[in-house]
Amino acid sequence: MRTITFLQPRVLTFGNGCLPDAVTYLRETPHTRIHILGSPSLSQTIEVLSGQLAHAGCSVTAQLAARAEPTIRDFNLALETARNASPTCVLGIGGGSTLDLAKLVAAFVNSTQRVEESFGIGLLRERTCGLVCMPTTSGTGSEASPNAILLDEAAQLKKGVISPHLVPDATFIDPSLTESVPPEVTAATGLDALTHCIEAYTNRHAHPLVDVYALEGVRLAARFLVRAVQDGRDREAREGMARASLYGGLCLGPVNTAAVHALAYPLGGEFHLPHGLSNAVLLPAVFRFNAEAALERHAAVALALGAETGVDAMETAENGARALEDLARACGVEMDLEKHGLRRDAIPKMAEVALSVQRLLRNNPREVTLEAAQQIYAQCFGKS
DSSP states (O other): OOOOOOOOOSEEEESTTOHHHHHHHHHTSSOOEEEEEEOGGGHHHHHHHHHHHHHTTOEEEEEEOSSSSOBHHHHHHHHHHHHHHOOSEEEEEESHHHHHHHHHHHHHTTOOOOGGGGOEESOOOOOOSEEEEEESSSSSOGGGOSEEEEEETTTTEEEEEEOGGGSOSEEEEOGGGGTTSOHHHHHHHHHHHHHHHHHHHTSTTOOHHHHHHHHHHHHHHHHHHHHHHHOTTOHHHHHHHHHHHHHHHHHHTTTOOOHHHHHHHHHHHTTOOOHHHHHHHHHHHHHHHHHTTSHHHHHHHHHHTTOOOOSSHHHHHHHHHHHHHHHHHHTTOOOOGGGGTOOGGGHHHHHHHHTTOHHHHTTSSSOOOHHHHHHHHHTTSSOO
């Protein structure tokens, strides 16, 4: 068994109505200047939170994230605003992209390093500013991971910063904050969380300590995602998906993702498909491609999804691939890339770009060649 290291928030609070716990936490720290970076849809929540922090004796500034999936330029603008506030702690509240932005702002607000110098694994030098995260969607697991993603518009590719310095000091997960998330966003983010868990469990670097989180995350998403999409006020479903998202985030540090995410990067970078949607469309095809290289593990995922046991592991795995397609469609996801505005003649370039994401592809249980990447993309066209 290989050595593995978990990097997790020092404080992790989970439960409906736990936002006041974040105020209590900050009041008891030396942080006196709090800079809130939040999603635009949360202006009212941010106003209330700002008031509570001010009442607790903190100096508070706030800004709203520019867009759903931030670019390097968006980050630099957010960083400039934050530097003008000279915070001792950045508090991110919102979806995964907003949290990623907040994590990077906290890391660079007192740094002379450029973000372009930190893309990759372990290249971020330090973080001297405090960092607190509060997720309001159930998907990326950014609240518990050492990862942050930005879109490099010049390269038309999403790029990641992976560093222990990006793990928040404290995370407060209030599932009730996700109840107002629209069905399509609930579906996309939930399928992203499911993909994290599946890719962690079937990963070349899978580990028994991570397997526990990964398989339970799969079970939770299979049980609760459709319910959360159909009824956003279903509190049990929202709590279940918040747990699935957290478990996926805990998998990202020690194991990370693989081919689904690598192949999804061009879809988001050039065609601006939402990240969770890209993963959802690609996941069944990649699942089938990988099954023969890690058959027992793919069969175990199939059973966790609730698929029927086949006559052998391969048939069980195929049942799992069909279960993934059924789950996505039940969430209202269109599984044909052509219906999302892509053309088949884009496949060669997408495959070439995807193969540049070797930090993820090397985790995949089966080697993804240029030809294999093209075949996987092709399977995502013309599907009803």
